[in-house]
């Protein structure tokens with residue numbers, strides 16, 4: 001069950017690895033049962049933080065701006081409310097450092113993921129940190145984005161997510177970056193909902209992976225743009241989903257979405273797109289892990305902003321006088337985060353090679 005290498009193995013860095021199958025068949029079926037047993041999934045809502053910088057902006061202002069501007073990968077035009085409902089999918093954590101639900105252990109400590117993570121950055125010390133379930137109902141999709149990375153001293157608990165994303169894309173803070181490997185596994189086979197990613201960078205053609213039961217990919221989702229194409233609306237259009245709703249297993253493979261006991265819509269399991277994500281910190285050695293733990297070389301917000309301002313001046317994007325926070329924030333997003341352009345194409349998706 002060795003993972004297939006998606007790139008020439010002589011390359012110094014392997015950008016992604018595919019797993020097919022990921023788990024022995026009975027363990028893969030157990031993941032479906034675990035999903036049902038867990039039973040109730042909340043809608044992924046934006047985290048709120050107290051921040052004194054760019055407070056008028058959404059946490060992922062970069063991704064929101066891009067999605068609203070382009071209409072997503074296929075350049076569709078819809079209202080902002082509709083687009084928000086499409087991308088507010090359902091999520092719960094199955095592990096956070098330790099298993100939070102019985103039965104997730106084979107996934108949390110998957111040997112193939114660990115080895116692929118070591119190869120991804122050439123860093124031998126892999127610490128799985130979080131495992132979470134994502135469920136998209138028919139009509140939902142996930143806008144193209146890169147994930148929120150982490151730097152020593154800078155994290156999403158206290159710093160705006162768009163700022164952390166821009167830090168990584170700028171490459172100005174590599175010394176403080178904490179490389180994270182992400183595995184995404186699929187269980188069940190919905191229609192649509194392809195995993196789309198840009199392994200050659202935002203300007204080259206994307207690859208669309210069909211969702212097939214018990215398969216997975218491991219890659220650097222902090223660097224590689226990725227998203228999820230729309231899950232097929234086979235039995236009618238998506239209902240008016242809104243924050244605060246839940247997706248609940250009613251038994252016998254039947255699910256309902258809504259608040260409390262009301263059912264805005266009902267689905268069978270094979271209509272839902274269920275994936276499990278795995279994230280691990282990748283350390284060079286024990287000394288680096290200790291540096292992180294002991295905060296021996298943390299960045300401060302002032303350092304980050306000073307570095308951005310100096311670089312923007314080098315690029316002639318900024319004069320002597322500093323603009324207001326919101327203007328500076330939009331300048332940082334616009335300068336450093338280059339999204340893939342929308343590329344209208346057949347929605348059936350092409351199969352990945354490799």
Ligand SMILES: [Fe+2]
Nearest residue numbers: 146147221226
């Ligand atoms: Fe992501």
